Amino acid sequence: QVQLVESGGGLVQAGGSLRLSCAASGIIFIINMGWYRQAPGKQRELVASITRDGTTNYADSVKGRFTISRDNAKNTVYLQMNSLKPEDAAVYYCNAFSVRRPQNAYWGQGTQVTVSS
Numbered sequence: 001q002v003q004l005v006e007s008g009g010g011l012v013q014a015g016g017s018l019r020l021s022c023a024a025s026g027i028i029f030i031i032n033m034g035w036y037r038q039a040p041g042k043q044r045e046l047v048a049s050i051t052r053d054g055t056t057n058y059a060d061s062v063k064g065r066f067t068i069s070r071d072n073a074k075n076t077v078y079l080q081m082n083s084l085k086p087e088d089a090a091v092y093y094c095n096a097f098s099v100r101r102p103q104n105a106y107w108g109q110g111t112q113v114t115v116s117s
Contacts, residue, residue, distance in 0.1 A: 002026040002106050006094050009111030012084055016115075020079040022094030022108055029099040033070055033077040037090035037113075044093070048079060062088075081113070089115045 008020040024030060034049035048068035049057045056068055067080040077094055091112050095105035 004094055004096060004106055004108035006092065006108045006111040009092060009113045011114045011116065014084060014086055014115055014117050016084050017080070017082045018084065018113060020081065020092055020094075020111060020113075022077045022096075024075040024077075024094075024096045024106070027075065027096055027098045027106060030072075030075055030096045031099050031102065032097045034095050034105075035068060035077070035079045036093045036095065037088075038093070038110075039087075039090040042090075047092070050077065084113075084115045086115045086117045089113055 035047040038044040091110040
């Protein structure tokens with residue numbers, strides 16, 4: 001059974017930090033992993049992604065503040081979020097692509113990040 005379980009969300013003041021984790025299980029050979037977010041009334045957007053060999057990609061809005069990393073042995077992806085802003089508040093979702101299903105990602109249930117000003 002495929003599962004992606006996010007953790008680490010919560011309430012933080014503007015300027016603060018949070019670290020999100022996403023542990024995947026039941027997926028054969030994960031290639032790319034990523035974090036997306038969706039704020040109320042907005043479309044889901046890419047925050048950051050990382051390939052299996054560690055190549056990263058970031059949305060312009062988070063460059064220099066967020067860092068994505070992964071532990072392939074644990075099938076886990078992390079998102080370190082620093083200097084958080086109220087506009088970063090959203091539900092954050094992780095996803096993962098399997099080598100057996102490279103066109104369709106598996107998704108987690110999401111974790112809420114709230115940033116108070």
